[in-house]
Amino acid sequence: MNNLYNKVDMVSNEDPRWIFNHPEVPDHLGKVNGMSKFDAQFFRVHYKQACTMEPMSRKLLEHAYGAIYDSGINPLQLRGRKVGVFIGSTFSESEKIVIYETIQRNGFGITG
Numbered sequence: 001m002n003n004l005y006n007k008v009d010m011v012s013n014e015d016p017r018w019i020f021n022h023p024e025v026p027d028h029l030g031k032v033n034g035m036s037k038f039d040a041q042f043f044r045v046h047y048k049q050a051c052t053m054e055p056m057s058r059k060l061l062e063h064a065y066g067a068i069y070d071s072g073i074n075p076l077q078l079r080g081r082k083v084g085v086f087i088g089s090t091f092s093e094s095e096k097i098v099i100y101e102t103i104q105r106n107g108f109g110i111t112g
Helices: 047-052 055-070 095-101
Strands: none
Touching: none
16 A cells, blocks of 8 residues: 555566566566565464465455455454355466476465
């Protein structure tokens, strides 16, 4: 939120994660920083599973918790109540790593 309020331009062509050679993909892209940071203990996710979780799943947990907290509701008050968070999702560029490579190392690929 600070970047939004301070009018920081988060779209750039510096340090791209992926190199595209396609005319329909723009040179300037927005990136989400801190993708490797995740407090597995806070979310009660097993360490091995957290290491194989798709980054989008980690961000989903963080933002769902943040949305509940920012709404003024104490997340602990929701324990035992019939409350759900519903989303739509798909695999991303990390599908190959999560499902095909990591599962052979520690067995947590599918659940991650």
